[in-house]
Amino acid sequence: GESVGLHLPTLSVQEGDNSIINCAYSNSASDYFIWYKQESGKGPQFIIDIRSNMDKRQGQRVTVLLNKTVKHLSLQIAATQPGDSAVYFCAENSGYSTLTFGKGTMLLVSP
Amino acid sequence: DADVTQTPRNRITKTGKRIMLECSQTKGHDRMYWYRQDPGLGLRLIYYSFDVKDINKGEISDGYSVSRQAQAKFSLSLESAIPNQTALYFCATSDGGWEEKLFFGSGTQLSVL
Numbered sequence: 001g002e003s004v005g006l007h008l009p010t011l012s013v014q015e016g017d018n019s020i021i022n023c024a025y026s027n028s029a030s031d032y033f034i035w036y037k038q039e040s041g042k043g044p045q046f047i048i049d050i051r052s053n054m055d056k057r058q059g060q061r062v063t064v065l066l067n068k069t070v071k072h073l074s075l076q077i078a079a080t081q082p083g084d085s086a087v088y089f090c091a092e093n094s095g096y097s098t099l100t101f102g103k104g105t106m107l108l109v110s111p
Numbered sequence: 112d113a114d115v116t117q118t119p120r121n122r123i124t125k126t127g128k129r130i131m132l133e134c135s136q137t138k139g140h141d142r143m144y145w146y147r148q149d150p151g152l153g154l155r156l157i158y159y160s161f162d163v164k165d166i167n168k169g170e171i172s173d174g175y176s177v178s179r180q181a182q183a184k185f186s187l188s189l190e191s192a193i194p195n196q197t198a199l200y201f202c203a204t205s206d207g208g209w210e211e212k213l214f215f216g217s218g219t220q221l222s223v224l
C-alpha cells in the first residue's frame with residue numbers, strides 16, 4: 001500500500017547550522033502535508049504545513065519544500081538551536097480525512 | 112491548561128486486564144482520534160470519530176474499542192490487554208477543516224506485563 005517514509009532516521013548537526021529533514025511519499029493523490037515536532041515526553045506539535053498546489057512555504061526559521069515530481073518533502077530549519085532537538089514527523093492527507101504519518105527522524109543538535 | 116488532556120499519563124497493567132484510557136478536549140473540535148506510537152513505527156491510527164454519533168476504525172483497531180461520550184470526551188479501551196499493546200498512546204483533535212491539522216495530547220504510556 002501507499003506509505004510515507006523518511007530517508008534518515010537520525011540527523012546530527014552543530015548549533016547554528018541549517019538542518020534539512022527529508023520525507024518521501026508514495027501516494028500521488030496526497031494533497032496536503034504537515035510537519036510535526038515531538039519533544040521527549042510530549043505529544044507531536046504542529047510546525048508547518050503545505051498544500052499540493054504550492055512548492056514552498058516559509059515559517060519562522062522553518063521552510064517546507066514540496067517536489068511533486070519526485071514525491072519528496074523536506075523541512076529546512078535555519079540556524080538550528082539545541083531546543084530544536086526532537087523527533088520530526090511528516091504526515092500526508094490523501095483525501096480520506098485522516099493523516100498518515102512517516103516513521104520519524106531524530107534531530108540532535110550539539111552546542 | 113492543556114487543550115487536549117489524557118489520563119492517566121502512565122499505566123502498568125497485566126495481561127488479560129481491561130484498561131480504559133481517557134481523553135478530553137477544550138478546543139471545541141468535533142473530530143477526535145486515537146493513535147498508537149511504537150519505536151521506529153511512527154504513529155498509527157486506531158480509531159477516529161467525526162462527531163458523537165460517528166465512530167470509525169483506523170489502521171490497527173483489532174483489540175481496541177472506543178466510546179465518544181460527548182463532543183469533548185473520547186475514551187479508548189483495551190478489553191483484554193496483551194503485551195504487544197505496550198506502547199505510547201496519543202489522543203488528537205481537529206476542527207474538521209480540509210487540511211485535518213491535528214492537535215495532540217501529551218500521551219499515555221501503557222505497559223502490559
